[in-house]
Amino acid sequence: MMFDWQVRKATSSISLNVPPGSLVASDFFQSPALSDVANLSAQSDAHLHQRLKPKGNSRSSGTRYPDTITKQQYYLNAQGTFNDTISPSFTVPIHIRTIPQIPNLTILTQTMTPSKRLVVVLELSEANFDDEDALRRALHGADAIFCLTNFFDQNSVDSELYRGLNIAKVASEIPELENFVFSALPDARDLFGGEYQRNLPYNAKSYIKEGIQKGFPELWKKTTVLYVAYYHQNWLKYAAQPDGSFILRMPHPGSDPVSMASSLDTGAVVDAILRAESKYHGHTVALVAERLSDEKKLAIWAEALGVKAVYQQVTPAEYKKGLQAAGVPVALAHGLTELAEVIARKEDYVQAPGVIRGEDIIERNYKLKTWQQYVKEEDWSSLL
Numbered sequence: 529m530m531f532d533w534q535v536r537k538a539t540s541s542i543s544l545n546v547p548p549g550s551l552v553a554s555d556f557f558q559s560p561a562l563s564d565v566a567n568l569s570a571q572s573d574a575h576l577h578q579r580l581k582p583k584g585n586s587r588s589s590g591t592r593y594p595d596t597i598t599k600q601q602y603y604l605n606a607q608g609t610f611n612d613t614i615s616p617s618f619t620v621p622i623h624i625r626t627i628p629q630i631p632n633l634t635i636l637t638q639t640m641t642p643s644k645r646l647v648v649v650l651e652l653s654e655a656n657f658d659d660e661d662a663l664r665r666a667l668h669g670a671d672a673i674f675c676l677t678n679f680f681d682q683n684s685v686d687s688e689l690y691r692g693l694n695i696a697k698v699a700s701e702i703p704e705l706e707n708f709v710f711s712a713l714p715d716a717r718d719l720f721g722g723e724y725q726r727n728l729p730y731n732a733k734s735y736i737k738e739g740i741q742k743g744f745p746e747l748w749k750k751t752t753v754l755y756v757a758y759y760h761q762n763w764l765k766y767a768a769q770p771d772g773s774f775i776l777r778m779p780h781p782g783s784d785p786v787s788m789a790s791s792l793d794t795g796a797v798v799d800a801i802l803r804a805e806s807k808y809h810g811h812t813v814a815l816v817a818e819r820l821s822d823e824k825k826l827a828i829w830a831e832a833l834g835v836k837a838v839y840q841q842v843t844p845a846e847y848k849k850g851l852q853a854a855g856v857p858v859a860l861a862h863g864l865t866e867l868a869e870v871i872a873r874k875e876d877y878v879q880a881p882g883v884i885r886g887e888d889i890i891e892r893n894y895k896l897k898t899w900q901q902y903v904k905e906e907d908w909s910s911l912l
Contacts (some may be wrong), residue, residue, distance in 0.1 A: 548653055571760075617674040657691035663698040673699050674798050676711040677736065679729040683860050692736035693743065700747040707802055708751045709811075711794075712737050716870050724870055728863030752773040752801050754886075755814040755878050756794065757787035758871050761901040762826070763902050765911055774830070774911075779847040779865060780872040782823035782839040787871075789817040790897035797886035804889070813877045815886040817896035822872060832903045833912065844869060 552576060573579040596599055656662045657677075666671060677692045679685070699708055716727035724730075741748050766774055797815045801808050823839045830837035842850075844865050851861035 576756050588833050600679060601614055638679050650779055654737050656692055660694055660698055667698055667702060669704055670702055671704055671706065672707040672802050674709045679732050685728050685732040688732040689735045693739045696740045696744050699743040703910055705750060708747055709798055709801055710737065710751055712753050712757055714755060719877055724866045726863050727866040727870055729867055750809055752808040753812040754797065755812060755883065757789040757816040757878055759791045760788060761791050765839065768911060770836060772835065774835060775821060775840055776826050777840045777842045778822060779842055779868050780842040782841055783821050784872040784874055785819035787816045787819050788875065788899055789815045793817065795889045796894050801887040811884055813884045813886050818898055819876060820899055829903050833908055
C-alpha cells in the first residue's frame, strides 16, 4: 500500500482535545503522577500538551524543577467548562493547548494560585486535520503529542489514514518534540490466522502505524504506541423491548471475555508514559482495566438498573444483515461485524506478550475504573 497523504483532498474537519491526565510534561516532575486530572468526552480525536519553560532554565542545563503535589483536579467537559482544585507548591507554568470539537473557542481560562506560584493556561484553538498549515499552527512548539484519530467521524479508512499521516508529517517537523504517543489497536489482519481482513477501525490504525514507521523513521524513534481496550463508554445502548426488557445481540459467544477500560483513564497511562521520558519509545503500552464477558457485563448492568436483560448470540451474517437494515452500507456493515467478532476473545491479544501493561506503570494509588463502577456512575435514564 502506498502511503502518500498528498493525493487526496478530504473536505471535513475534526478536532484536537486534551486527554485526561496529561496536563504536564514528563521531565518537569519526579513526584507521583496526577490522578483524576481531567474529565473529557471519549470522542476526542487528537491531543497536544505543551510545557512552558521558566526563563533562565534551558532544557540542556539539566535543571530539575522542584514540585510537591497534594492533589490537582481539573475538569474539562465537551462544553469547554473549566474547574480546578489546586494545592501545589511548585513553580513550573503549565501550558495546555487543545483544539476541541467545539469551534470558535480561543483562550478559555488562565488560573493562578493564591500564592501566585503556579500559572495554568488552557488554550483552545481549531484545526482541520486535512490542512497541514492548520496543524502546524496548532502543534507549534509541542514537546509531546498524544494522537488519537477517529474512524467513525467519516466511517472511512482512507480519511483516517490521510489525517493520521498529516499529523505525523507535521509532528516530524517539530524540533522540540520529545514524545509522540499514538493511540492504536492491534493489527486484526495478523490475528486469529488472518481470519479478519476487513476490520476497518482496526485496519485504519494499523495503516497509520505502518505509515509512521516507513515514512517518518525519526518520529517513530520517539513514538510510543498505546493500545486501548474497548471503552465502557462505547457499550451499545439498546432500546427496551415492549415489555421493558433488554436484549443484547452480538456475533460472538457471550461467555468470551472482552478487554475493557474507561476512556477517562487514558490520560493516566499517557501521563505515565510522558513522565518516563524516552523509556517507552519504540514500545507498546496497553490500557486494560479488566476482562469481562458480555454476559457478565449485562448481568451487572441489569442488576444495577433493576431490569431484565438477556444476551443473544447471533451469526455474523445475521449481525451484518441487521446493520444493513439500519442503513449501514455493505462494506461498513462487514467491517463492523468483524469488529464485533474480534473484541470478544479468549486470547488477550490487547495485552499480548511484549506489550507493557498500563496498570503496571501508572501511579500506584491510581485505580482504573471497572465496569461495575462505570455502570453505577453512568446516567441510564434515557433507556428506562
